[in-house]
Amino acid sequence: xxxxxxxxxxxxxxxxxxxxxxxxxxxxxxxxxxxxxxxxxxxxxxxxxxxxxxxxxxxxxxxxxxxxxxxxxxxxxxxxxxx
Numbered sequence: 001x002x003x004x005x006x007x008x009x010x011x012x013x014x015x016x017x018x019x020x021x022x023x024x025x026x027x028x029x030x031x032x033x034x035x036x037x038x039x040x041x042x043x044x045x046x047x048x049x050x051x052x053x054x055x056x057x058x059x060x061x062x063x064x065x066x067x068x069x070x071x072x073x074x075x076x077x078x079x080x081x082x083x
Contacts, residue, residue, distance in 0.1 A: 015040065016048050016056065023059035026066070031075060034063070038078035045082055 022029055022037040041056065048056065060079050067076035 012044065012047055013049070013052070015044070016052050020052065020056055020059060023056070023063055026063055031072065034075055035078060038063075038075065038082055041082045042078065 019037045019041050022033060026034050045053075045056075060082055064076050064079035067079060
């Protein structure tokens with residue numbers, strides 16, 4: 001049981017790293033992929049560790065600012081909902 005919990009935590013951490021990479025490279029990814037990453041963060045964000053959470057929040061801030069500047073309401077609202 002303990003090994004399963006440890007494996008789940010490790011897998012979830014890796015998923016958040018992927019979400020963070022997508023946000024950091026949002027300029028080369030499609031709007032749909034960024035939106036999917038934001039949906040995942042919205043759903044599972046409360047499970048992330050503090051160090052990774054701080055990095056994600058920094059990228060979310062930039063993502064929302066850019067989405068507002070580009071009048072992309074969907075991404076802007078999803079980003080705000082994640083924060």
